Amino acid sequence: MNGALGPEYMVVLGVFASMIAVMVSRQRTIAAYWAALAAVVAAGIWTAALWSSPALPISLYAQGVRVDLFSLAIDGLVLLASAGALLVGWNDARYGADFPALVLLALLGMMVLGLANNFLVLFLGIELLSLPLYVLAASGGYAESREAGLKYLLLGAFSSGILLFGLALLYGASGTMVLTQLANSSLILPLAGAGLALTVVGLVFKLGIIPFHMWVPDVYEGSPLPVTTFMAFGTKVGAAAILLRFLFYGFSVAVGWWEPALGYLAVLTMVAGNLLALAQKDMKRLLAYSGIANAGYLLVGISAHNQAGARAMLFYLLVYGLAVLAAFSVFTMVARERNSVSLNDLTGLARRSPWLTAFLAVAMLSLAGIPLTGGFVGKFYLLQAALDANEPGLAIGLVVGAMIGLAAYVRPLQRAFQGGDGTSEAPVRWPVAGAVVVVIAVLGTIGLGVYPAPIVHIVNHSAAFDWLR
Amino acid sequence: MIAFVILAILALGGGVGVVVARQPVHSALFLILNILALAIFYILLSAEFLAAAQVIVYAGAIMVLFLFVVTLLTAGKDDAEPQEGLAGQRLTAGILAVLAGGGLAVLGVLYPSQSIPFGLPPNFGNLHGMGLNLWNQDFVYLAAVALMLLTAAIGVLVLNRPQRRQHRAGVKGEDS
Numbered sequence: 001m002n003g004a005l006g007p008e009y010m011v012v013l014g015v016f017a018s019m020i021a022v023m024v025s026r027q028r029t030i031a032a033y034w035a036a037l038a039a040v041v042a043a044g045i046w047t048a049a050l051w052s053s054p055a056l057p058i059s060l061y062a063q064g065v066r067v068d069l070f071s072l073a074i075d076g077l078v079l080l081a082s083a084g085a086l087l088v089g090w091n092d093a094r095y096g097a098d099f100p101a102l103v104l105l106a107l108l109g110m111m112v113l114g115l116a117n118n119f120l121v122l123f124l125g126i127e128l129l130s131l132p133l134y135v136l137a138a139s140g141g142y143a144e145s146r147e148a149g150l151k152y153l154l155l156g157a158f159s160s161g162i163l164l165f166g167l168a169l170l171y172g173a174s175g176t177m178v179l180t181q182l183a184n185s186s187l188i189l190p191l192a193g194a195g196l197a198l199t200v201v202g203l204v205f206k207l208g209i210i211p212f213h214m215w216v217p218d219v220y221e222g223s224p225l226p227v228t229t230f231m232a233f234g235t236k237v238g239a240a241a242i243l244l245r246f247l248f249y250g251f252s253v254a255v256g257w258w259e260p261a262l263g264y265l266a267v268l269t270m271v272a273g274n275l276l277a278l279a280q281k282d283m284k285r286l287l288a289y290s291g292i293a294n295a296g297y298l299l300v301g302i303s304a305h306n307q308a309g310a311r312a313m314l315f316y317l318l319v320y321g322l323a324v325l326a327a328f329s330v331f332t333m334v335a336r337e338r339n340s341v342s343l344n345d346l347t348g349l350a351r352r353s354p355w356l357t358a359f360l361a362v363a364m365l366s367l368a369g370i371p372l373t374g375g376f377v378g379k380f381y382l383l384q385a386a387l388d389a390n391e392p393g394l395a396i397g398l399v400v401g402a403m404i405g406l407a408a409y410v411r412p413l414q415r416a417f418q419g420g421d422g423t424s425e426a427p428v429r430w431p432v433a434g435a436v437v438v439v440i441a442v443l444g445t446i447g448l449g450v451y452p453a454p455i456v457h458i459v460n461h462s463a464a465f466d467w468l469r
Numbered sequence: 470m471i472a473f474v475i476l477a478i479l480a481l482g483g484g485v486g487v488v489v490a491r492q493p494v495h496s497a498l499f500l501i502l503n504i505l506a507l508a509i510f511y512i513l514l515s516a517e518f519l520a521a522a523q524v525i526v527y528a529g530a531i532m533v534l535f536l537f538v539v540t541l542l543t544a545g546k547d548d549a550e551p552q553e554g555l556a557g558q559r560l561t562a563g564i565l566a567v568l569a570g571g572g573l574a575v576l577g578v579l580y581p582s583q584s585i586p587f588g589l590p591p592n593f594g595n596l597h598g599m600g601l602n603l604w605n606q607d608f609v610y611l612a613a614v615a616l617m618l619l620t621a622a623i624g625v626l627v628l629n630r631p632q633r634r635q636h637r638a639g640v641k642g643e644d645s
Contacts, residue, residue, distance in 0.1 A: 012612075012616070015616075015619070019623075060609070061606055061607070061608065061609045062606040062607075064606070064607070064609055064610075065609060096627060096630060098623050098626060098627045101623055102620070102623060102624075102627070105616060105619070105620050105623075108616065112613065120607075120610055121609065121610070121613075124610060124613040124614065124617075125613070127613075127617060128616060128617055128620075131617055131620045131621065131624070132620050132623075132624075134624070135620065135623065135624035135627050135628065138627075138628055139627050139628070141630065149628075169573070172577070173580075188580045188581075189580070190576045190579070190580055191576055191577065191580050194572075194573055194576055
């Protein structure tokens with residue numbers, strides 16, 4: 001199989017190495033983090049090496065998994081997300097020595113979602129992603145964290161049930177489990193429709209699309225900050241990747257069944273998500289609603305159903321992820337021992353730590369979509385995809401949502417620049433690992449806004465779905 | 470067909486009983502009825518290994534676990550219905566569930582699914598066939614499930630961490 005699954009093997013080895021490091025090393029926590037980070041880096045190098053392999057796409061396990069440029073791009077994104085989460089929570093005894101191993105397990109689930117070409121792999125990927133996150137959400141040890149874990153577990157199990165039911169109906173309707181064979185099989189119509197509806201509901205639940213978003217704010221608020229970072233970036237990448245793969249590979253010929261529904265959901269999510277974000281005082285809740293709204297933007301790329309849409313979605317995932325990494329690492333530094341940041345905590349931040357405020361400003365403006373940041377370019381491509389697909393409604397929804405969102409993202413900045421005499425409070429302390437994340441994320445955000453060409457090149461290759469418009 | 474109808478009634482009755490029964494122990498017993506009916510379904514589908522696993526794993530191990538928890542948690546508690554937070558929510562949920570499930574059942578009866586085109590593979594349903602599949606083309610599923618079980622084991626450790634450590638939250642790694 002010439003190492004096509006090498007990145008995944010590296011991550012599995014990383015899980016074991018991290019657990020063994022906890023057992024044998026005297027500096028338990030730090031050793032586990034180093035082992036996990038090494039595995040992530042090794043998997044990243046392997047992914048990059050596979051990128052230029054002439055054998056792609058490779059199908060393995062009776063077409064159960066399919067390694068292609070799309071799955072490698074997803075690998076890259078989720079590896080970035082997990083490296084960011086590990087560094088944000090670097091060697092923090094609050095999260096225990098098991099945090100790196102669990103992050104790697106969830107990372108593996110996300111990577112599996114990128115390669116899934118079969119209903120079973122799809123479902124196992126979703127579960128492999130969710131189970132460690134349930135534990136991580138509850139790992140804070142305080143009441144809100146346990147509540148978040150339980151809520152996430154119950155609602156996640158419920159949505160998994162819906163997803164599984166949908167997949168079973170689809171198998172009954174088509175007689176095949178392989179996504180790429182769905183298009184050629186003769187579907188039994190109403191049954192396949194019901195199965196498709198249930199499956200899509202199960203998947204958009206994980207993505208946090210309104211009206212399936214109820215769990216997102218509570219879980220984000222209750223989870224420890226590095227876990228929220230990981231969920232905001234990584235889970236979104238995994239869920240968006242599998243939704244795109246499922247619909248574009250499996251139901252490309254039956255576009256009329258799902259395209260209108262996803263379009264309406266996208267518009268609803270973009271507008272309502274940003275409106276709800278407007279009212280939030282807690283920064284984690286603000287970013288949770290922002291995550292919901294951004295999931296709506298991603299859905300624009302999927303429901304446009306053309307190559308431009310898939311490319312725009314992949315590009316936007318990177319842009320969104322970098323902005324979220326920067327924002328969350330700034331919030332983690334401001335929060336210190338506590339686990340939440342409210343608007344009041346940000347008051348006068350510009351005097352206390354001007355550089356940190358500048359980085360936060362870049363992240364927030366990128367989320368809002370201001371030019372010279374990646375957010376602008378990402379939204380521009382999404383808009384282009386929606387117009388290419390002759391869907392002006394999607395484009396209007398995107399612009400309206402972005403305008404409302406601007407107000408929500410500017411509020412914390414306004415707080416940061418007002419008040420505070422600069423003498424009463426000490427400047428915010430910079431842990432090295434968090435500083436690395438925030439600097440790389442901010443540089444990436446600005447870089448994508450100024451010179452997006454290299455990433456656009458990669459994205460264009462990885463989302464080369466020739467059978468689309 | 471007769472066997473199917475009888476088993477279907479038993480399975481559905483067990484399922485309804487799980488939800489309706491007041492005593493958790495009765496719910497658990499109804500669940501056993503449901504599980505056994507499903508196991509016989511598997512035998513009718515000539516999946517003997519799955520039927521045996523269903524009985525051993527679910528009716529055996531997991532039900533014992535359920536009963537342990539039930540006896541530990543509800544010993545000496547009354548079984549009065551708690552007040553509903555939202556008036557009539559159970560009734561609404563029940564009606565919606567019956568409508569959704571009934572709709573799907575009607576669809577399934579009106580449009581029966583296709584027979585599998587290539588017929589049953591050799592060794593279908595017995596241990597030999599399962600093993601061949603699991604260690605060859607389906608190995609990736611086996612690995613994924615194994616890692617999920619690993620996650621569950623780590624999860625138990627994380628969620629049962631002694632509380633005292635968490636008060637001494639600091640940046641320094643923990644020793645010992």
